[in-house]
Amino acid sequence: MTEPQPKPTKEELSARAARVRLLVFDVDGVLTDGGLYYGDGGELMKRFDVKDGHALVMARLMGLPAALLTARTSTIVEVRGRELGLAAILQGKKEKTPALHDLLTQFSIPPESCAYMGDDLNDLGPMSHVGLSSCPADAVPEVRQEAHFVAQNRGGHGAARELVELCLKASGRWEEAVGLMRRSEKKSGRVG
Template structure:
C-alpha cells in the first residue's frame, strides 16, 4: 500500500519549480493600450520569492499559454532561464523541460490556476495553486496559498518550499546581515 506524502514532504523534494503566468505571477487581468499592446502587473514580493528559490539552488521555469515580450523581460529580471510561451499543450513543454534539465517529474513543482495547467499539475511531485484558482485546480492541488494569484501567492509557495528544505532561516539571516 502506497503512503500518501504530505505537502511539506512533497515540497522538500522540489528541485525545479514551474510557474504559469496569468493568474499566478499576475492577477490574470490583461490590460490593453489603445494601440493594442498588452500590459501585465507583477508583484515584487512574488518576484523576490522566485529569486530566493534560485539562491537556494532550486531551478525555476515558466510555462504559459500566451506569448508576450513582457514575460521575457520579467523572466530575465528574475533569472528564470527556462521560459516556454505560446504553449497550447503544456505537457509538451513540460516533457522538453524535463529533458533539458534532467529533472524527474517527482522533483518538480508546478503552480497553476486553471484547466490548461492540470495536465502538468497531475504529473509533478508538488502541485500548488493560488487561492483564487478554478475549483477543479484547487481540488487537485497538494497545496493552496492563502493569497490570490499576482498578490503574493508565488511568494507564499516559495517560502513554503524554502521552509520545507530548511533553507528559509539561512536566507533570512543572510538578508539581515547576520
C-alpha cells in the same frame, strides 16, 4: 465528475516540498492578477507582485531554480523573467504537458522533484505530472480540487511566494535565505 483527490497531510506536503528541485509557474492568474491590459497597439501591461519576484530571486540564490510556462506570448513576460534570473521562460505553449516534460528532460529533473503552480483548466495536465501541484486561492474550482497545495493568497498577490517559502522551509533553506537577505542589506547600507 471524478472524486476529489484527498489533500496530503501536513507531513506529506512537507515531504513533497522538500523534494522539489524545480519550480514551474503559469503566468496569467498566477504571477499576475490575471488582468490583461490592452491599448491600440496591443498588450500594454501586466501586474506582477514584487514579493513573488523577491521570493523567486531568493529561491534562485538558494539553488532552487524557477521557470515560466505559459500559453500566451508577451514581451512583458520575457522582460520580467530575465529580470528575475529565471532558468527558463517558455511562452506560446498551448500544450503545456509536453512542454513541461521537455523542460524536465532539459534540466534532468524527475517529475516528482518538480512543483507546478497553475490556476485554470489548461494547468490540470502539468499539475497531474509533478510531485507538488499547487494553485493560488482564486484558481478555478477544478484546479483547487486537484492541487496538493492551495495558497492562501490570490494570483499576482503573493501565491507564488507561498509556494517558494513552503519549498525552502521544507528543505531547510529558509533561514539561510533570510540570513542572506539580511547580510545583503547590511552590505548595501540600505535601511528600509
